[in-house]
Amino acid sequence: MKRRSFIKKAGLTAASSIAAPYLLPSGRLFAQTGMATAGHVVLVLFAGGVRQQESMLKRYLAESQGLDIEGNIMYNMLTGDAPELKIVYGIESADGQPGGEPIDAILETPLQLQGTLFPEVRYSTGGTGHYAGLSTSVSGHYGLTQGLQDRPLRPTIFEYLRRHAGYKATDVWFMGTGTGNSVPLLNHSANANYGAQYGANFFAPTVTFEREGGEFLNGFKTYHPDEELDPIEKMRVFLNQNFMAQGGGIPNLNNTEEEKENIKAFIQHVFDQLENDQIAFPPVTDNQDTATIGYTTELLKWFKPKLTVVNMSAIDVCHDSYTGYLQSLHRADHAVGHLWKFIQEQIPEMAGDTAMIVMPEHGRNYEHNAVLDQNDWFAFDHDSDANSRRIFTMMAGPGIEANLMVGSQGNPIGDAADIVPTIAEILGIKSEVMSAGLLHPGAMSLFDRI
Amino acid sequence: MRFTQKYFILFFSLLCLFSCKEESYIYEVNDLTIESNNSNKGKEKTPSQYLNILYANLYQKPLSPNKLVDLINLVNSIGDKQVAYETIIAKMMTDPDIQIPSKSSMNADIDAFVTETYKRFYVRIPTEAEKTYFVNFIQSHPNIGPEHIYFSFATSNEYYFY
Numbered sequence: 001m002k003r004r005s006f007i008k009k010a011g012l013t014a015a016s017s018i019a020a021p022y023l024l025p026s027g028r029l030f031a032q033t034g035m036a037t038a039g040h041v042v043l044v045l046f047a048g049g050v051r052q053q054e055s056m057l058k059r060y061l062a063e064s065q066g067l068d069i070e071g072n073i074m075y076n077m078l079t080g081d082a083p084e085l086k087i088v089y090g091i092e093s094a095d096g097q098p099g100g101e102p103i104d105a106i107l108e109t110p111l112q113l114q115g116t117l118f119p120e121v122r123y124s125t126g127g128t129g130h131y132a133g134l135s136t137s138v139s140g141h142y143g144l145t146q147g148l149q150d151r152p153l154r155p156t157i158f159e160y161l162r163r164h165a166g167y168k169a170t171d172v173w174f175m176g177t178g179t180g181n182s183v184p185l186l187n188h189s190a191n192a193n194y195g196a197q198y199g200a201n202f203f204a205p206t207v208t209f210e211r212e213g214g215e216f217l218n219g220f221k222t223y224h225p226d227e228e229l230d231p232i233e234k235m236r237v238f239l240n241q242n243f244m245a246q247g248g249g250i251p252n253l254n255n256t257e258e259e260k261e262n263i264k265a266f267i268q269h270v271f272d273q274l275e276n277d278q279i280a281f282p283p284v285t286d287n288q289d290t291a292t293i294g295y296t297t298e299l300l301k302w303f304k305p306k307l308t309v310v311n312m313s314a315i316d317v318c319h320d321s322y323t324g325y326l327q328s329l330h331r332a333d334h335a336v337g338h339l340w341k342f343i344q345e346q347i348p349e350m351a352g353d354t355a356m357i358v359m360p361e362h363g364r365n366y367e368h369n370a371v372l373d374q375n376d377w378f379a380f381d382h383d384s385d386a387n388s389r390r391i392f393t394m395m396a397g398p399g400i401e402a403n404l405m406v407g408s409q410g411n412p413i414g415d416a417a418d419i420v421p422t423i424a425e426i427l428g429i430k431s432e433v434m435s436a437g438l439l440h441p442g443a444m445s446l447f448d449r450i
Numbered sequence: 451m452r453f454t455q456k457y458f459i460l461f462f463s464l465l466c467l468f469s470c471k472e473e474s475y476i477y478e479v480n481d482l483t484i485e486s487n488n489s490n491k492g493k494e495k496t497p498s499q500y501l502n503i504l505y506a507n508l509y510q511k512p513l514s515p516n517k518l519v520d521l522i523n524l525v526n527s528i529g530d531k532q533v534a535y536e537t538i539i540a541k542m543m544t545d546p547d548i549q550i551p552s553k554s555s556m557n558a559d560i561d562a563f564v565t566e567t568y569k570r571f572y573v574r575i576p577t578e579a580e581k582t583y584f585v586n587f588i589q590s591h592p593n594i595g596p597e598h599i600y601f602s603f604a605t606s607n608e609y610y611f612y
Binding site for chain 1: 491521523524528529530531533536538540541543544580591594602606607608
């Protein structure tokens with residue numbers, strides 16, 4: 001071979017190996033570049049709009065109702081003593097006082113001591129609305145032009161993981177407390193390069209498994225795999241081939257037929273567990289958040305997902321009931337403690353190999369509104385004031401330093417958009433996510449802020 | 451001469467009258483309306499449309515507004531819509547009120563059953579290739595019945611479009 005020809009061919013080979021992506025057996029493009037520090041991540045959206053005053057600062061009634069009573073009502077997550085007076089946040093006490101009996105702690109060691117706490121994080125951009133906050137949490141981007149009934153415009157962490165880490169559809173799950181507030185739209189974006197084909201599976205379990213699902217799903221017919229499902233599938237393939245040859249086809253999550261059947265089996269399993277009273281609900285389950293966490297434990301046990309995002313929202317009752325807000329906050333902490341304990345004690349495949357991150361989607365106003373509740377306490381909205389931009393982030397698990405606090409009230413560290421690169425780092429695809437260039441400018445892994 | 455001329459004019463007139471009449475040939479083939487085999491369905495049904503039509507197709511009666519609201523909420527609570535619809539249909543298949551032909555009536559006239567199924571679910575008649583496929587499939591799979599065929603149609607891509 002002549003020298004010129006050799007150089008030309010060698011150059012073309014090198015260029016094509018750089019320019020042309022190749023498919024790995026998992027179906028993804030290129031090799032994952034980072035090392036995962038945990039096999040699983042659970043992100044709890046401690047959502048509904050939480051004030052720093054009643055959470056991180058443990059001020060109870062002192063900075064809201066003008067009463068000099070402080071204390072920690074989130075003792076599964078935070079260190080500090082509970083309030084001693086005007087207890088309204090628990091369950092009904094023996095003497096009939098509503099909320100008068102605090103719920104027992106589940107964790108012997110609060111999560112704060114088991115992991116790293118960023119007590120002052122900022123929701124830095126845009127309005128502090130629920131959907132905007134949730135969308136930012138899962139996409140790492142403040143969707144300032146985001147429509148309320150549209151999917152996120154930038155890819156979600158689910159899509160990054162499926163595309164760049166090669167996860168299958170049932171490896172990533174989003175559990176919502178309901179179907180309102182566009183929550184069902186958060187399992188994937190409308191981004192042309194990602195989208196439904198890389199999306200997460202989703203349940204709003206209090207709908208799927210309770211009244212509506214009980215009537216229209218429970219006891220659905222299970223077809224025999226060989227004698228019934230196989231011919232059904234053959235006929236459907238024929239019908240679809242004819243139709244799709246002419247351009248028809250619906251967007252889907254790319255669950256394989258096997259995964260779909262597994263999801264169906266899980267649905268019936270949950271109904272069976274419910275009938276036998278065997279769902280691992282938190283000890284106190286009296287609102288949608290605690291119920292959602294109970295169903296999430298079943299999901300984790302069944303699928304052992306790589307990433308699970310679970311949303312809570314009952315705290316938002318604070319718009320018209322401060323007492324209800326305290327009760328919901330106390331239960332959200334109870335639910336987080338239960339979830340962490342369940343993972344460590346009931347799911348051997350995930351115990352010791354799961355990182356959990358907890359973050360509210362946004363904060364709440366400093367000044368109250370005019371609504372009084374049954375205790376004559378004022379309620380609070382979230383109108384994008386400085387206080388409603390104050391949130392916290394807590395994380396625990398392998399590779400996460402224990403008993404570490406990063407930042408303070410005078411030195412805020414971290415941003416709501418940091419969660420996506422943080423999860424990406426834990427699961428080993430940080431460089432792919434960062435180089436996609438679709439995150440909020442300045443968003444970075446919380447590990448890089450320590 | 452005038453007599454000959456008259457006859458010539460009469461002959462020419464008759465020739466003009468009948469010479470343009472079109473001949474009609476019958477080749478023993480029935481008339482057929484030609485349509486594309488997806489009937490130009492290009493719009494995806496909303497969950498509300500899908501559920502209303504599904505219920506009407508399976509129960510032969512309309513869905514009540516309250517049930518529709520609950521079913522839409524249920525579909526929205528499950529991320530994979532195909533899983534959602536398939537489980538809802540599988541539940542409907544356990545309902546004694548569902549209107550499905552018996553297996554014996556299907557086997558009595560498979561041709562008619564296939565045509566009726568296409569009309570019921572796809573609002574069109576099957577192509578000859580489609581009809582042949584299903585007739586052969588039903589004859590070679592004695593274990594399957596109308597329920598399985600309805601399930602396939604109701605969960606196929608064409609049924610999600612209108």
